[in-house]
Amino acid sequence: MYTENLYEGWKVIWIYKDEYLLEVIKNMPEKPKTIYDHSVLGKVFGYFDKAIKEFIESKLCDTQCDYT
Known part of the structure; x- marks a missing residue:
């Protein structure tokens, strides 16, 4: 689990399965x-x-998009 401050009085809580996802987050x-x-x-x-x-x-x- 990882938390970040979003705004004053608000936090974001990330729950992830694999440890490498913390770096992605x-x-x-x-x-x-x-x-x-x-x-x-x-x-x-x-x-x-x-x-x-x-x-x-x-x-x-x-x-x-440039699909040429």
Whole structure:
């Protein structure tokens, strides 16, 4: 278990299975902007690849996708 201060009087509690995930949690982007950021967060939060792809294609491809 790992806790972080979110705001005054608020904390975030992370419960994770494997120890290496603590490093992932500590280095996650706070405000994801890129396809990479969103992909990593999707994986950390347990989303399937298909769901991540659909989100990226619906929200980010207008400005960031380059499938040439």
